[in-house]
Amino acid sequence: MNHLTVKNFGKPDEHVDLSGHGHRDMVMLDGMPIELAEFERGWRWSTDVKPMAGTDTCQVHHLGYCLEGHLRVHMDDGTDQDIHAGDAFEIPAGHDAEVVGGGKVVLLDFGKAFDNR
Template identity: 80%
Template sequence: MNHMTVRSFDRPEESVDLSGHGHRDMVMLDGTPVERSEFDRGWRWSNDVKPIAGTDSCQTHHLGYCVEGHLRVHLDDGTDQDINAGDAFEIPPGHDAEVVGDARVVLVDFGKAFDNR
């Protein structure tokens, strides 16, 4: 049967505070998590999420879109890549990331980003 589903990030099914430097909100669409993350100036995965995740680097595969801001991703192999507003991205497991500049970063992630808290 065809159906349409609409969920609002104003009423997320799950929300995680990231040490006061941001938060993640998640809604489910047809069994698939969709996440909206907001990272404030000064946010870095290794400082704000590593203690929650319990791993040395983020081990989640990300597929998403950057709504606003500038994020720098540091892969475990030493490669760095910048993600800016308007960019679609795919990030493999094994990375750190940080907000660049004074503007917050807003990302929409399609997949299982909540698996690595």
């Protein structure tokens, strides 16, 4: 489409609560999801999202930017990578992730983050 569109995360197209450890809000722009995720201290994908996803690890490819905090990603192949505020990231399918430290993590995800509900 070729028109101006503006959406606000204060009124997302979709909101998902993550077991009290955070939430994900999504807006759609030209058929593409953009997600703003906030993960609180203690959040871990395998604890807070796995029951909803129904898979052993996250099977979604993520492309995004970390606005705040420290996230550790654990890949199925055994490698780990830390993501910090200011980092752009690409995370392939087949991973777990957890908040590190005492603060929350805030991410923007420009991809298919809602495909693993």
